[in-house]
Amino acid sequence: MRETMAVEAILKGTVIDHVPTGQGLNILSLIQKRDPQAQITVGLNLPSKGNGKKDIIKVEGWLFSQHDAGEMALYAPTATVNVIDNYAVVKKFKIELPDQFVGLFACPNSNCISHTEPVASRFSVSQTHNAEANTHKVRLQCHFCERTFSDSLFK
Amino acid sequence: MPNPLYQKDIVSIRDLNQTELELIIQLASIIKAQPVSPYLSNKVIASCFFEASTRTRLSFETAVQRLQGSLIGFSDSANTSTQKGETLTDSINMISSYADAIIMRHPKEGAARLAAEVATVPVINGGDGANQHPSQTLLDLFSIAECQGRLTDLKVAFVGDLKYGRTVHSLAQALSLFNPTFYFIAPEALKMPSYLEQDLAEKGISYQYLSSLEEGVEQVDILYMTRVQKERFDPTEYMHIASKYILTKAMLKGAKPNMRVLHPLPRVDEIHPDVDSSEHAYYFQQAENGVYARQALLALVMNEHIKELDNA
Numbered sequence: 195m196r197e198t199m200a201v202e203a204i205l206k207g208t209v210i211d212h213v214p215t216g217q218g219l220n221i222l223s224l225i226q227k228r229d230p231q232a233q234i235t236v237g238l239n240l241p242s243k244g245n246g247k248k249d250i251i252k253v254e255g256w257l258f259s260q261h262d263a264g265e266m267a268l269y270a271p272t273a274t275v276n277v278i279d280n281y282a283v284v285k286k287f288k289i290e291l292p293d294q295f296v297g298l299f300a301c302p303n304s305n306c307i308s309h310t311e312p313v314a315s316r317f318s319v320s321q322t323h324n325a326e327a328n329t330h331k332v333r334l335q336c337h338f339c340e341r342t343f344s345d346s347l348f349k
Numbered sequence: 350m351p352n353p354l355y356q357k358d359i360v361s362i363r364d365l366n367q368t369e370l371e372l373i374i375q376l377a378s379i380i381k382a383q384p385v386s387p388y389l390s391n392k393v394i395a396s397c398f399f400e401a402s403t404r405t406r407l408s409f410e411t412a413v414q415r416l417q418g419s420l421i422g423f424s425d426s427a428n429t430s431t432q433k434g435e436t437l438t439d440s441i442n443m444i445s446s447y448a449d450a451i452i453m454r455h456p457k458e459g460a461a462r463l464a465a466e467v468a469t470v471p472v473i474n475g476g477d478g479a480n481q482h483p484s485q486t487l488l489d490l491f492s493i494a495e496c497q498g499r500l501t502d503l504k505v506a507f508v509g510d511l512k513y514g515r516t517v518h519s520l521a522q523a524l525s526l527f528n529p530t531f532y533f534i535a536p537e538a539l540k541m542p543s544y545l546e547q548d549l550a551e552k553g554i555s556y557q558y559l560s561s562l563e564e565g566v567e568q569v570d571i572l573y574m575t576r577v578q579k580e581r582f583d584p585t586e587y588m589h590i591a592s593k594y595i596l597t598k599a600m601l602k603g604a605k606p607n608m609r610v611l612h613p614l615p616r617v618d619e620i621h622p623d624v625d626s627s628e629h630a631y632y633f634q635q636a637e638n639g640v641y642a643r644q645a646l647l648a649l650v651m652n653e654h655i656k657e658l659d660n661a
Contacts (some may be wrong), residue, residue, distance in 0.1 A: 199435040307459040307479050311438050322547075331542070338459025339480050340361060 208258040210251040210266065211277040215239055217269040218249030221348075222300060224266055225253060232256060249254070257285075264292035268308040268332070271318050291319050291332065298330075299334075299348045313338075350656075354649040358465035359473045362483045362519045367526045370490060372658070374500075374620070376645035377491045379657045386656065388648035389418025396422035397440075397484035398475070399431060404614070404636075409484070412643035416650075418441050420450060441467045443541050450651060471650050479515050485613060486519040488557040488642040489573075492635040493524075496609045499569055500501040500524070506565035509594050509619060510574035512539040516613040517575060525549060531556035532565050536590045539577065562594060567603040572596070574631075576614045576619050591618070598623040611635050 213221055218238050225232055233306035234253035242248035256262075263275045267289045277285040308315045316337035323330050332345040355368055379385065385554055394413045398406050406424055409580075413420050417491040423429055430440060437460055444451055445468035449546070453464055454475035461474035461481065476482040494500050505524060507517045511533055521531060521541075533541055533556060540558070559565050566572060577594055579587050596610065597616060612620060616632070624630050648655060 303458060305456075305458050307437065307455075307457040307463050307477075311463055313438070313463060317509065323549075335395055336459065338462050338477070339460075340363070340459070341480075 204252055204254060204278045205281060206279050207252060207254040207256055207277075208262075209278060210253075210258075210263070210270065211248070211274050211276060212242065212250060212277045213249040213273045214245070214247055215247045218251060220269045221251055221266050224269070228262075228265075229256065239313050241287065260287060260290065261292060263287070263289045265298055267291040268295075268348055271287070281324070285288075291321065294318055294337075295334065301339060301341075302343055303336065303339050303341050305334045306336060306341070308336070308338050317343075351453055352649055352653055352655060354411050354646075355651075355653045356471055357650060358468075358471050359483055359646060359650065360461045360465050361474070361481045362486045362523050365483070365523075369522060370487070370526065372492045373487055373501075373642065373645050373649060374494050374657060376649060376658060377487075377641040378495065378646075379497075379636075380644050381641045385416075385644075385648065387644045388408070388652050388655070389413055389416035389419035392418045392449040392651055393447065394418045394422075394647070395444050395453075396420055396424075396453045397444060397451055397453040398422070398424050398575055399426040399429075399460070400454050400476075401425040402454050402476060404639075405482075405484070406456060407413075408639040409473075409475060409643050411640050413452075413649055415640070415644055416648060417645070423450075426636075432550075437463060438467050441472075444468075445470045450647070454472070473646065473650065474647040476639050479513060481519060482515055483519065484639070484643050484646060486503055486523050487646060488635065488639040489516065489520050489611065489613070491511070492611060492631060492638045493571055493609075495638065496631050496634075497607060500527040503571060504530045504536055504569040505571040505573060506559070506569040506571045506597075507541075507575070508562060508565065509577050510539045510581075511535040511541045511549050511575070513581075514575045517573065518542070518545055520573065521545065521549070525552050525554045527553065532569060533558045534562055534565050534594070536577065536594075562596060563600055565604075566596075566600055567605075568607070570605065572604075572608060572610045574610060574619055574632075575617070576615075576617050595619055595621060595622040596624055598627050601627055604629055 218236050222236050235252040237250040239247050257277050273289045276283045277286050295317045301308050301315055317334040320333050333342050335342045439465040449472045452473045452475050455477050458478035458480035461477045465472040511517050577591055608629055610629050612632040
């Protein structure tokens with residue numbers, strides 16, 4: 195009931211639902227980086243039918259594109275995005291990893307030129323799936339220093 | 350013949366495909382055999398070494414002069430605006446308005462990629478931190494092609510510091526276009542980075558670790574030696590490890606006749622001087638080849654047509 199109200203309470207904006215618990219504040223930080231004036235409501239450790247608990251984020255007035263949502267994919271790969279207009283869900287989609295992350299994370303390589311020059315960090319994203327072990331690996335390669343990093347380094 | 354390298358930035362060995370690598374090697378071979386046209390006449394080349402590197406700089410500058418180009422630049426950043434706090438972006442912006450191409454070395458990784466995006470003229474990476482040093486890889490490839498007569502289907506052993514050695518990483522990536530078999534001989538702490546192993550596995554390149562240098566010597570066509578750096582170990586551990594990775598002439602007895610020993614130089618004690626007199630030693634020819642490989646690279650980047658290649 196509380197979840198339904200959280201979605202319905204928005205006149206226009208975006209609700210990011212089913213965010214893994216503990217990642218809500220990371221998502222909040224990314225959204226604030228993109229728009230420091232964004233009006234945001236964050237719910238932490240809310241009850242969830244599927245996973246027991248979840249975080250949820252409402253952003254007023256900003257209708258997320260797939261690209262906007264993709265920037266959150268490292269933190270919330272299982273989240274769903276509800277775009278709301280006039281109190282109704284006009285679009286609903288799963289967060290998907292983008293091909294690139296631009297300007298979101300600092301390169302973990304302290305000797306990378308991106309730390310000292312006026313440029314946005316840039317990472318290309320690759321995914322490998324090990325069918326036998328049923329594991330999924332996400333790796334990010336820095337556009338500048340070419341080093342490859344596991345996604346866990348950015349979380 | 351169309352030249353795919355004309356006006357191209359040479360930042361990373363990954364930017365070059367098999368055809369382009371073969372083209373550079375072919376021209377380097379022609380240049381070594383006979384003097385070529387003054388392909389850089391009326392061209393001003395900026396040699397910008399934000400970090401000192403005498404051998405690479407002299408090799409590049411010799412290559413420019415042999416092609417009759419003019420040089421501007423600096424051999425370290427001590428007397429440049431970098432010391433006043435100027436960004437690399439601004440420095441490169443300015444230099445690219447003076448010169449027809451920029452050769453640069455920089456201590457920060459990714460500096461050459463950034464410079465290439467800023468510059469309006471081609472940028473050739475002479476080494477960016479521990480990242481890339483593509484001209485070293487080109488001279489390595491040229492040397493391998495020269496001493497083996499081919500680049501395909503070779504058995505290549507890499508010995509020493511495989512974790513931090515950028516020459517090893519780049520050469521392994523470049524050779525992986527030519528169906529090699531790799532053997533890695535390294536202390537546990539200096540193994541190849543896992544992402545590179547993964548790259549090789551994804552490309553279907555066969556590789557294995559060998560426990561001793563002797564085992565590698567007998568199997569391979571190329572033995573690529575690198576230095577195990579003292580500072581990565583405590584002194585006792587270093588003595589123990591280093592002794593396992595020192596190549597002596599006696600160890601070459603079982604080597605195949607075509608086997609050649611390469612080393613990016615400078616060596617310290619990983620190749621005993623008695624190896625120098627062996628027919629297998631090739632590291633000094635390899636260093637000399639640096640100038641030919643860089644001449645070939647510069648000629649191709651700065652000229653749409655190379656008549657020696659048209660006639661080849």
